[in-house]
Amino acid sequence: MAETATYYFNSYDEGGEEWATNPENMVDGNTGNSSSTNDDADVELLLTNTCDGTNLGTISVVEVRCYC
Numbered sequence: 001m002a003e004t005a006t007y008y009f010n011s012y013d014e015g016g017e018e019w020a021t022n023p024e025n026m027v028d029g030n031t032g033n034s035s036s037t038n039d040d041a042d043v044e045l046l047l048t049n050t051c052d053g054t055n056l057g058t059i060s061v062v063e064v065r066c067y068c
Helices: 023-025
Strands: 009-012 046-049
Touching: 009 023
Parallel strands: none
Antiparallel strands: 009 046
8 A cells, every 4th residue: 555645735925815814724734724715816825835845756646625
């Protein structure tokens, strides 16, 4: 069985492209916290993630989790 590694975004464009309400919650690693916006055109630019850059081999799946 192949090893599984999971990473999440941990920083965003603070003061730039960010959602209106609690943008920091999108990058805190806690799926119990939420961010929101009422503007369909809003973007939250996510900058870095928790991967240390180690080459773990071929990426076979990328999944995005969204809570509503």
